[in-house]
Amino acid sequence: MSTQNLHVAVVGAGLMGADHVQRLARRTAGATVSAVVDIDQERAQAAADMASGARTFSSVEDLIKAGAAEAVILATPGFLHEEALLQLIDAGIPVMCEKPLTPGPESSLRVVEAEVAAGQRLVQVGFMRRFDAGYRQLKNIIDAGTYGELLMLHHQHRNASVPDTFTNEMVIHDSVVHEFDAVRFFSGEEISNVAVRTGRHTSKGTELVRDPQLVTIQTSSGLLATVEIFVNAHLGYQVLTQAVFEEGVVKIGESTGPTVITESRTGSAIDQTYHTRFVEAYDEEIQQWVNSVATGAPVGSSAWDGYATAAVCGAGVSAQQSGEITTVEMADKPGLYA
Numbered sequence: 137m138s139t140q141n142l143h144v145a146v147v148g149a150g151l152m153g154a155d156h157v158q159r160l161a162r163r164t165a166g167a168t169v170s171a172v173v174d175i176d177q178e179r180a181q182a183a184a185d186m187a188s189g190a191r192t193f194s195s196v197e198d199l200i201k202a203g204a205a206e207a208v209i210l211a212t213p214g215f216l217h218e219e220a221l222l223q224l225i226d227a228g229i230p231v232m233c234e235k236p237l238t239p240g241p242e243s244s245l246r247v248v249e250a251e252v253a254a255g256q257r258l259v260q261v262g263f264m265r266r267f268d269a270g271y272r273q274l275k276n277i278i279d280a281g282t283y284g285e286l287l288m289l290h291h292q293h294r295n296a297s298v299p300d301t302f303t304n305e306m307v308i309h310d311s312v313v314h315e316f317d318a319v320r321f322f323s324g325e326e327i328s329n330v331a332v333r334t335g336r337h338t339s340k341g342t343e344l345v346r347d348p349q350l351v352t353i354q355t356s357s358g359l360l361a362t363v364e365i366f367v368n369a370h371l372g373y374q375v376l377t378q379a380v381f382e383e384g385v386v387k388i389g390e391s392t393g394p395t396v397i398t399e400s401r402t403g404s405a406i407d408q409t410y411h412t413r414f415v416e417a418y419d420e421e422i423q424q425w426v427n428s429v430a431t432g433a434p435v436g437s438s439a440w441d442g443y444a445t446a447a448v449c450g451a452g453v454s455a456q457q458s459g460e461i462t463t464v465e466m467a468d469k470p471g472l473y474a
């Protein structure tokens with residue numbers, strides 16, 4: 137495998153896939169877009185046009201047969217991930233899979249088992265916040281014990297709005313899944329239980345979603361975390377974290393832009409989407425993934441992390457429905473992920 141010019145195929149040429157084609161073509165060192173795969177060939181071609189020399193295919197099977205990729209970014213909808221991942225693992229091709237790994241714990245476990253059978257870690261899951269500068273600084277502070285022991289985490293996750301098709305379950309699977317990964321990342325522990333409460337709700341959403349929701353998470357050692365998830369907040373895209381320690385409080389995620397004072401107000405701009413809020417995190421994630429394929433030392437969230445968050449999401453959806461504190465059921469962790 138070439139270490140200087142990794143041939144990467146992007147599978148799925150929707151918004152996220154097209155974004156990755158541009159990122160690889162313009163802002164990633166040591167990689168080239170060798171192919172774009174999409175069942176919709178027009179869409180595949182439109183994305184491939186952003187990267188010179190990229191071929192197009194309509195299936196992962198054809199891509200593998202043509203030997204047109206040394207590594208893959210998988211950006212199709214989550215329900216299509218399992219089949220593609222199993223084919224790619226079987227072919228020994230490293231994959232950066234956009235979250236979720238798969239939509240449920242059973243299918244995610246099948247991916248973990250395939251990797252274990254292959255005897256090597258080939259899958260990274262796209263939880264890009266682990267590559268955000270603020271997240272990494274907070275993780276370093278926690279691990280160094282700078283302000284003593286971590287006692288509690290508070291997360292606020294607000295979206296400007298979501299499409300009319302967004303459901304209550306997607307609040308957990310699509311949105312809070314990030315905090316499930318973040319709590320596991322910050323604490324280094326598995327999540328034991330989760331609860332979801334709703335109270336007053338906005339009139340600016342749809343009938344399908346109770347909005348906002350308050351999710352409480354507890355890890356194996358007892359650490360508590362709260363998440364305010366508000367998907368129709370209509371104020372922009374905000375992801376804030378406050379970590380409460382024995383000797384202080386650390387906040388990350390506030391706008392880093394300029395503060396403007398004008399017309400009796402003071403303030404700074406809020407991002408409108410995750411594409412801008414986390415642009416640097418995405419760039420860093422893909423660059424580090426490309427480097428890791430060359431060195432063989434995996435970075436970021438593993439297939440196990442993807443499985444673990446899928447298990448927590450399962451408990452989260454049950455908790456939404458029952459209103460109870462719900463225990464997370466999980467398989468034993470294979471040695472490959474030690």
Ligand code: ISE
Nearest residue numbers: 293295310311312314367410
């Ligand atoms: C979306 O899929 C994302 O991944 C965003 O980061 C998250 O904020 C949003 O709620 C999800 O729908």
